Amino acid sequence: MTSAPFPDVTRTGTVVIASRYVGSPDRQQLVSDAEADALDCTRPPPGLTAVSWFASMDGETVLTLAQWNDALSHDTYLRGGGYTAPLVGPPHYRLHRSLTDGRHTGVPGCLVTAAFDTDGPERQRHLVDRLVAVQPRDGGPPGAVSAHFLLSADGSRALLYTEWTSARAHERAGEAGAHDETHAVMSGTPGVRFTGGGRYRLGRSLSLPSS
Numbered sequence: 001m002t003s004a005p006f007p008d009v010t011r012t013g014t015v016v017i018a019s020r021y022v023g024s025p026d027r028q029q030l031v032s033d034a035e036a037d038a039l040d041c042t043r044p045p046p047g048l049t050a051v052s053w054f055a056s057m058d059g060e061t062v063l064t065l066a067q068w069n070d071a072l073s074h075d076t077y078l079r080g081g082g083y084t085a086p087l088v089g090p091p092h093y094r095l096h097r098s099l100t101d102g103r104h105t106g107v108p109g110c111l112v113t114a115a116f117d118t119d120g121p122e123r124q125r126h127l128v129d130r131l132v133a134v135q136p137r138d139g140g141p142p143g144a145v146s147a148h149f150l151l152s153a154d155g156s157r158a159l160l161y162t163e164w165t166s167a168r169a170h171e172r173a174g175e176a177g178a179h180d181e182t183h184a185v186m187s188g189t190p191g192v193r194f195t196g197g198g199r200y201r202l203g204r205s206l207s208l209p210s211s
Contacts, residue, residue, distance in 0.1 A: 006108040006202055007052045007065055009148050009161060010098055014074055016066045017150075017159065018089030019198075028055040031062050032203040035086050044208045047073020051086050051208070054111055054200035057167055063113070063200055064089070071153065091152035093159060097128055099135060099147040106165035108145050111200040114160040119191035121155040127185070127192050131160065134181040141178040143169020158192070167199050 009015065022031050032053035039051060047069040054063040064086040068074045071092045078088070118124045128149045135147075145163040152158070164170045173179060186194050 005205065006111070006163065007050055007067060007205060009065075009067075009095060009150070011049070011067060012095075013049065014068045014071045014153075015093040015095070015150060016068065016074060016087065016089045017063065017093060018086070019061050019063045020085070021061050023060060025055070025059040028059065028062050029203065035064075035084075036204040036206055039084070039086065040206060045073070045077045045082060045087070047076070048087065048208055050206060052205040053086065053203040055203045057110075057199040057201065061198065062203070063111075063198075091154045091157060093150040093152050093157075095148060096125070096151045097132065097149045099132065099140075100145070106143065106145055108163035108165065109201070110164040110167045110170060111202070112162045112164060112170050112197065113200070114186060114197035115195045116158045116160075116186070117193045117195055118156060118158050121151075123189075123191035124151045124155060124158045127158055127189050130185045130189060131182060134185055136178075141169075141173035141176065143173065160197075167201075170199060 020031075022028055032055065036051070036053060048066065049069060050067040052065045054065070056063065066087050066089070074092065082088075116127065118127060128151070131149070140147075143165040145165060148161040150159040150161055186192075
């Protein structure tokens with residue numbers, strides 16, 4: 001395994017995402033390092049391609065993102081008794097749509113998420129369509145790198161996964177009102193319930209050899 005930058009969520013396959021409360025910045029680092037080091041010393045499960053650990057900016061949680069070739073690979077791992085913390089989580093996600101702003105070429109330094117419960121696949125797609133529709137046609141605010149919309153295979157969840165050059169860039173965009181229409185869609189779409197989100201920095205990331 002080798003160290004890697006921000007994960008490429010446009011890669012085809014299945015994504016498993018989980019967030020855990022750990023309580024402090026020291027614990028964030030300890031948990032991320034312990035899990036990454038343990039995984040780095042073992043033979044990776046077939047079909048696992050990358051794992052990333054993100055620390056929330058408030059110092060309280062660790063978000064893990066495990067990328068698999070497909071849902072079958074992950075299901076096979078679970079049926080075999082695999083329950084390593086960074087490799088299990090809520091339902092499988094797949095990338096549904098991505099937006100990038102060609103004007104901004106900055107390197108991602110901050111991940112911002114917004115998670116939702118949804119009443120089925122139609123509500124998932126409707127939410128994404130509405131969020132895309134309110135994005136500015138002339139490009140995103142300074143510091144916005146990309147936005148990715150991930151949908152769970154069972155129709156129950158949606159995740160907005162956005163990359164920014166820094167947490168301050170995201171804050172400045174909010175202060176300028178850039179998020180207002182997005183927030184209105186999040187709170188005003190029937191059959192969709194916002195369940196939480198946060199700002200994160202990348203702690204560790206591993207890219208695994210093909211198995």
